[in-house]
Amino acid sequence: xxxxxxxxxxxxxxxxxxxxxxxxxxxxxxxxxxxxxxxxxxxxxxxxxxxxxxxxxxxxxxxxxxxxxxxxxxxxxxxxxxxxxxxxxxxxxxxxxxxxxxxxxxxxxxxxxxxxxxxxxxxxxxxxxxxxxxxxxxxxxxxxxxxxxxxxxxxxxxxxxxxxxxxxxxxxxxxxxxxxxxxxxxxxxxxxxxxxxxxxxxxxxxxxxxxxxxxxxxxxxxxxxxxxxxxxxxxxxxxxxxxxxxxxxxxxxxxxxxxxxxxxxxxxxxxxxxxxxxxxxxxxxxxxxxxxxxxxxxxxxxxxxxxxxxxxxxxxxxxxxxxxxxxxxxxxxxxxxxxxxxxxxxxxxxxxxxxxxxxxxxxxxxxxxxxxxxxxxxxxxxxxxxxxxxxxxxxxxxxxxxxxxxxxxxxxxxxxxxxxxxxxxxxxxxxxxxxxxxxxx
Ligand SMILES: Cc1ncc(COP(=O)(O)O)c(C=O)c1O
Numbered sequence: 176x177x178x179x180x181x182x183x184x185x186x187x188x189x190x191x192x193x194x195x196x197x198x199x200x201x202x203x204x205x206x207x208x209x210x211x212x213x214x215x216x217x218x219x220x221x222x223x224x225x226x227x228x229x230x231x232x233x234x235x236x237x238x239x240x241x242x243x244x245x246x247x248x249x250x251x252x253x254x255x256x257x258x259x260x261x262x263x264x265x266x267x268x269x270x271x272x273x274x275x276x277x278x279x280x281x282x283x284x285x286x287x288x289x290x291x292x293x294x295x296x297x298x299x300x301x302x303x304x305x306x307x308x309x310x311x312x313x314x315x316x317x318x319x320x321x322x323x324x325x326x327x328x329x330x331x332x333x334x335x336x337x338x339x340x341x342x343x344x345x346x347x348x349x350x351x352x353x354x355x356x357x358x359x360x361x362x363x364x365x366x367x368x369x370x371x372x373x374x375x376x377x378x379x380x381x382x383x384x385x386x387x388x389x390x391x392x393x394x395x396x397x398x399x400x401x402x403x404x405x406x407x408x409x410x411x412x413x414x415x416x417x418x419x420x421x422x423x424x425x426x427x428x429x430x431x432x433x434x435x436x437x438x439x440x441x442x443x444x445x446x447x448x449x450x451x452x453x454x455x456x457x458x459x460x461x462x463x464x465x466x467x468x469x470x471x472x473x474x475x476x477x478x479x480x481x482x483x484x485x486x487x488x489x490x491x492x493x494x495x496x497x498x499x500x501x502x503x504x505x506x507x508x509x510x511x512x513x514x515x516x517x518x519x520x521x522x523x524x525x526x527x528x529x530x531x532x533x534x535x536x537x538x539x540x541x542x543x544x545x546x547x548x549x550x551x552x553x554x555x556x557x558x559x560x561x562x563x564x565x566x567x568x569x570x571x572x573x574x575x576x577x578x579x580x581x582x583x584x585x586x587x588x589x590x591x592x593x594x595x596x597x598x599x600x601x602x603x604x605x606x607x608x609x610x611x612x613x614x615x616x
Contacts, residue, residue: 196568205575210237213593213600215580223575226590226604227582231400231432232463235512236593242464245508249501258286258497266498269506273471276441276510276519278450283477285470285490286498290431290457291325293468294394297453298329299492300476301392301425307479310423313391314349317381317424321355323401324394324429324455333394336402351385353377353393357405362544363537364406365530371408378418387422392452397443400432403587404553406546412449425476426451431468435459436513436594438549439523446549452476462509467502518594522550528598532605533590539612541566550596554588554608559616570615579607 187201206218213236215223228234235242249265256263270284285300287293298316305313318324318333325331331339332347335355340346354374361368382390397412399405419426433443434456440446442454453476457468480489496502513519526549533552534545544555559566567583574581582589592604 203572205572212236212238213596221578224579224600224604224607226574226579226592226608228459228591228593229463230458230582231437231591232458234435234437234459234594235462235509235516235518236595239462239512241512241515242462242505242508245504246464246501249504253500256500258495258499259493263500263503265500265503265507269498269503269510272507272510273469277454277471278442278444280450280473281454281471282474283472285472285492286494286502287457287468287470288466288494288496288502289325289468290429290455291327291330291468292494293431293455293457293470294324294333294429295327295329296492297427297429297455297470298333298392298394300453300470300472300490301427303490303492304425304476304479305391307482310388312388313424315385315390316347316350317353317378317390317393318350319353319355319395319399321357321399321402321405322352322394322396322429323399324396325431349389351381353381353395355399355402355405356408356411357403358408361406361408361546363534364546365534366406366548368406368408368546372410372414374408375411375414375418378415382418382422382424387424390422390424392425392427393419394427394429396429396431397433397447397449398438398548398551400551400589400591401584403555403584404546404551404589406548407447412447416449416451425453427453427455429455431455431457432551432591433549435509436519436522437551437591439520439526441519460509461502461505462512464509465502465505466496467506516595521594525550525596525598525601529601532601535605536609536612539609540615542612550592550594552590554590554612556586556588556612556615558586566615570611573611573614574608577607577611579604581608 207215208218209216273284287296316333320335322335324334332350335352354377356371356374358371360370428444428451430442438446444450452473454471461467530547533547536554541556543557546553556566564585567586571583
């Protein structure tokens with residue numbers, strides 16, 4: 176590019192946008208230019224109520240002073256420190272802080288830069304763990320239909336969303352999938368559904384098919400978010416825990432969405448009373464401010480690696496930005512904000528209000544299901560015949576124009592507002608969505 180070339184401010188061509196209908200967006204852009212607490216400001220200076228915490232990540236709301244100031248201060252003090260064979264104090268402090276709020280038994284933290292990397296890291300740790308114990312035939316990984324575990328090759332292999340898989344070749348070998356937990360008999364359930372415990376027993380069928388001694392790990396989202404908010408039936412996660420434990424298989428919870436208070440506890444594992452062997456987290460870890468993810472691991476897993484000569488690297492894995500100072504500063508300030516404002520349990524306090532508000536949309540046009548848990552809710556619309564996803568997308572665009580940010584997966588609307596939302600703002604979000612639904616084609 177010649178040095179005298181000025182960037183054209185309105186030229187949208189160069190940026191190839193992720194998970195976006197690029198041509199549609201660029202013909203009618205939806206631009207955000209500022210944010211504060213519960214709101215975004217658009218380029219045409221409108222206030223938009225954030226019904227999705229950004230992308231399920233800004234759990235404390237936007238531009239919170241403590242976090243902003245911590246990042247500003249850190250970038251001027253220690254901007255970067257090498258992540259391999261060197262350390263800096265904040266990475267250790269943050270790991271201890273995470274262990275303090277994690278479920279009992281999660282004692283170690285491995286840093287990544289995203290949820291996708293946290294998932295691939297956990298899968299690699301699972302494989303290497305068995306190998307370190309001399310159990311190297313355990314190479315299979317089990318995911319679930321409709322699961323979303325990010326976009327790395329590991330994550331799309333164990334994930335179960337067809338469009339995320341079908342374009343990318345043969346993926347990882349030796350992966351199998353359990354059925355998803357979304358059953359028609361559970362429509363309009365408030366909270367955890369009654370039906371579907373038997374779906375956990377499908378894991379026994381998979382174990383019988385492949386042999387337990389070939390399976391390294393099972394990975395599930397305790398509550399599946401990106402695929403359209405699918406709840407775990409009552410008893411389901413405990414049953415998975417029992418089966419995995421019985422067969423020496425590791426259980427990984429992907430808590431990239433459910434971590435940091437979304438269901439009313441720090442992690443969903445605590446909410447459901449089921450402790451896995453590893454937890455993947457990201458998003459709310461830094462309130463979405465700086466990219467960061469992590470894998471929390473049990474002492475049993477970590478300790479299996481701590482053998483052999485002390486000068487030898489125990490796990491040949493890591494990222495240039497693993498535990499970088501600025502992400503750590505953002506995460507520590509985020510945890511402080513959550514603690515000061517009681518945000519990790521606020522979803523439990525608001526759950527009933529949220530539930531009644533969202534289920535109030537039941538009789539609106541095209542609504543075929545509503546489901547909720549913690550501060551998450553989904554409204555499923557019937558698809559327009561021959562055009563799946565169109566009604567959902569049109570609703571998303573109209574909602575944005577009407578002043579609320581929602582998210583759609585196909586024809587399923589998902590909402591997960593910042594945990595600082597007030598009851599009046601819940602009313603505003605749901606009432607506005609109701610108005611939009613009433614005008615839907
Ligand atoms: C459950 C789950 N796992 C993994 C990811 C991937 O996270 P990232 O986009 O930070 O890579 C997501 C993102 O939405 C997620 O919801």
